[in-house]
Amino acid sequence: MPAYLDRRNNFGRSPAGGFQRLSFAGSATEYFGIWIVNILLTIVTFGIYSAWAKVRRNRYFYGNTVLLGRGFEYHAKGGQILIGRLIVFAYLIFYNVVLTVMPLAGLVIGLLFFFFVPWLLTRGLRFSARVTSYRNVRFDFVGRTGGAFLAFIVGPVLAALTLGILAPLASRWSYRYIGNNLRYGRKPFATDPSLGAIYKTWLPSAAMILLGLLIIGVIIAINITAMAPLMDDPDAISDELQASIGVLTVFIYVLIFAVFGTASLFYRAGVRNVAWSATTFDGKHRLLSDLSRFRYTWIAVSNFVVTLVTLGLMRPWAAVRMATYVNEHTAVRFEGEVGEIFSAIEQEGSAVGAEFMDIEGFDFGF
């Protein structure tokens, strides 16, 4: 008897008021095979297989994401994704040709694209939602382009212009946009993360970046004062000095990458906790996310290092490790008898097959 059937036995007997955690049933060894075959076939087919590779990867990760003993499902077909990719690819070639031939016209097209992106993102989100199902019922996404423009263009631009001070506002917009427009079997999700809570989780990251920049500034200052006497005489710029300046430049570059990477991971985990925990399904079932920000950051950073050191070969292990951790810290609390809830959920007719009108967009995942 497979474990999956055993787990099914707890179905319908959820502890009243208790949170049901998600789990991840995949394994690194199993995914390794899928991953390497995906890469190999993608190379052999000059990239064409990459669309089918994505389908297999997502079917693996969705299918092993288990809630109440049942996995999620990913229904996209390789052909659909290939068409979307070809369109994006053709656009990129067109854009680059125009940019080399007429630099100024290229700028205009780039600006147009800027307004076109929200529309694409909306279509992409809708596609992703509609090709995802749980217990034979599909998700749907009903967001409009205007909301996407606010959440994915205005928000990030504001956050960048204010050096991250308004980043929580942007996070709130994007989570609200996704969370309030997601549907499952005609029933809505709703989310309203409070700005204050996001700012509270933003503070440590802001402090991290400030401290990091301060340390980097001190290192640069020390080095410049040490090198200044050597700079007076150009003939004295020896190869050693050149080399040490080179090493220093690389070191500072890596340091900046590390500081901003760590701070943004820390922030991402915190915001996810706030936003998911402020989300309900059908007005009464509560969602929960309780990632430890330290643990999440540690897993992401060590995954990255291990992947690099093993030239990518440990990537499958890293991906499974992260999926396992995130799933185990995501939960739903159902109000009432789970069996009854799920025997009443019917699929929205329009959501089925309608994804053929959409093209696969940018990945957001749920």
Added chain:
Amino acid sequence: MASDNPIIALGEWHPAGSSRSVPSRLAEAGERLTVHDDAGAELSNGKLSAVEISPRVGAVPRRITFPDGSLFETSDNAAIDRFLTRKGRGREGIIHRMERFHPRLIAFVAAAILLGTLIYRLALPALVEVAVAVTPPVVPRIMSSSTLEALDRTVLGDSELDEARRGRVLEGFRAIAAFSGRGKEDFTLNFRKGGAIGPNAFALPDGTLILTDELVELAGNDTEMIVGVLAHEIGHVELKHSLRQIYRAAGVAALIMLIAGDIGSGAEDVLVQGGGLLSLSYSRSAEAAADRHSVELMSKAGRDPTAIARFFQLIEMKLEDHSETSLFSTHPGTPERRKAILDLAAELRAQP
């Protein structure tokens, strides 16, 4: 009674579009598949050819969709595989069988690394050469005229050099252009005020050269030095460096986009940045090639092949305040360049 049919697998059945599920069994009845609940009542059936069986991925539950839209789901993958094999449809599982954790995956890893290296080392440069070869001459022309227009509108100003000086530079320039592979009429020299660009000379892919007043000032009375720099720029044009650079960058970006797949966002950033560093090293080798071209062209024209070396010396002297950024730039270190030029010039002198 239908339930006497051989059972293929146990699982759960959903009516079309509903999350309600019923424990059930899948059975085979001739050329049809049927689903019965535990009491033996038939829930759905369909011709084998009309029933959709999802391809296997790892141990993820199999979905069997009937023509009426209802769904039978089972985690007994092995049973479904056996059934398909019996029906002569075993080939459908070939991808999954390749993916199984097995020593042959080591061969797959080796093949992926080998093929990836081959593509980067051989296929990419070959593709770049093909792209350069098939690029119609009109493309560099349009590129150049539009780039010059954009530069003129933004940073460059009208030249303020006096006629005599300009004439001396032009005369030297025509003399070396006549000895270039493409001939004199393929190159035009434009004088501009550099403004923010400062002392500089650069070539556009169609043979349009731009020389800033600041560089002429920097050279003082040493016109030969300027001619040496222009010979270097002619080298860039003749070797089609800028086109190659564009195609190479596009090729590397496409490779990362297409082949990388799932490597994690951090590792993807590193790859892209690494690609940028690699293109820096490419442009360093391009600079060295253009230096060699300058020496050869100058000695062909019977001028001083070491002139460009004097220019580098001058840069080292005059631009000492140029901070360390120039060390990590697209150009090789000036002292080593000077040495390479002097060596090559000596070599050329030795063979009359």
